[in-house]
Amino acid sequence: SSAPVRYLLHDGELIEYADARLHVLSTTAKYGVGVFEGFRAYWSEEDGELYAFRVADHMRRLVDSMRVVEIDGPTDIEELSGQLLGLIRANELRSNLHMRTQVFVDSADGKPDDTGPSTVYMAAIPMGNYFGATGLAVQISSWARLSDRAMPPRIKSIANYQNGRLALLEARRNGYGAALLLTESGHVAEGAGYNVFIVRQGRLCTPPSTESILEGITRDSVLQLAATQLGLEVDLRPIDRTELYSADEIFVCGSAAEVNHVTSVDRTPIGDGTNPGPITQQLQDLYQRAVRGRIPGLEHWVTPVYGT
Numbered sequence: 001s002s003a004p005v006r007y008l009l010h011d012g013e014l015i016e017y018a019d020a021r022l023h024v025l026s027t028t029a030k031y032g033v034g035v036f037e038g039f040r041a042y043w044s045e046e047d048g049e050l051y052a053f054r055v056a057d058h059m060r061r062l063v064d065s066m067r068v069v070e071i072d073g074p075t076d077i078e079e080l081s082g083q084l085l086g087l088i089r090a091n092e093l094r095s096n097l098h099m100r101t102q103v104f105v106d107s108a109d110g111k112p113d114d115t116g117p118s119t120v121y122m123a124a125i126p127m128g129n130y131f132g133a134t135g136l137a138v139q140i141s142s143w144a145r146l147s148d149r150a151m152p153p154r155i156k157s158i159a160n161y162q163n164g165r166l167a168l169l170e171a172r173r174n175g176y177g178a179a180l181l182l183t184e185s186g187h188v189a190e191g192a193g194y195n196v197f198i199v200r201q202g203r204l205c206t207p208p209s210t211e212s213i214l215e216g217i218t219r220d221s222v223l224q225l226a227a228t229q230l231g232l233e234v235d236l237r238p239i240d241r242t243e244l245y246s247a248d249e250i251f252v253c254g255s256a257a258e259v260n261h262v263t264s265v266d267r268t269p270i271g272d273g274t275n276p277g278p279i280t281q282q283l284q285d286l287y288q289r290a291v292r293g294r295i296p297g298l299e300h301w302v303t304p305v306y307g308t
């Protein structure tokens, strides 16, 4: 078979990859009701260990997401975390992984306002880099980032992803690698699957969580790394579009995207137009160490999967 792994997890039970099912008339399929998490585990050859990154924080956000979109699902963060780690061990995976937890509403002939019965699927699948190391040529999208008055951008509701998808398709059609979206009021929000930081006039800046962004866990990791390892205070403030064109450095960050530099915005080169700037480089390096439990004081971010 073409299954990338043998097992998935369904409501805590191992199932064969091909046996995952969702009814075509479920509330999820009909109305796009569902929430999810996506994050990584890193294999360390040196330690002979696999490290899952900020598992409990992802499961906490999953539970928050369920509350916001009103899905009656599991709420025990420790249990959810343990199930995911058990799935990795059942598949005996020893490489870099992308892990997903999906919560659906699988009512037959579902109504838009059904809040259950919920069903939880988990997957852990080998994955390398999401983007290349060459940096991103981004386009400012003509689509606005969805706002908290219409949809909840701060959590991972699957329906939100229609917004980023339109932006990404537009950017690709126009020959760009990625898209950044502005809020309805014209401030920089985020990309289709990543938050954004800029370095301008010597200050590291990122939009606050009230600017129609996902409350990214990588964003939070970068904030903590900047403060504790580089002694950099980060400005959490609204960012205008034109600040992007005059930024010294720009990077995006996300669990899949990691920390990745932006080489141009609407074809305007950023920095030397090719390489990450010095602060971006330092944060990239710190992040790659943090996800392998190599930053003193931040080891609690990683969970050893095999317990060596």
Ligand code: PMP
Pocket: 038, 164, 190, 191, 192, 193, 194, 195, 213, 214, 215, 216, 217, 218, 219, 253, 254, 255, 256
């Ligand atoms: N924004 C959006 C819209 C995303 O989908 C993601 C990926 N989850 C991010 C930002 C980055 O979030 P995190 O660092 O928690 O993966």
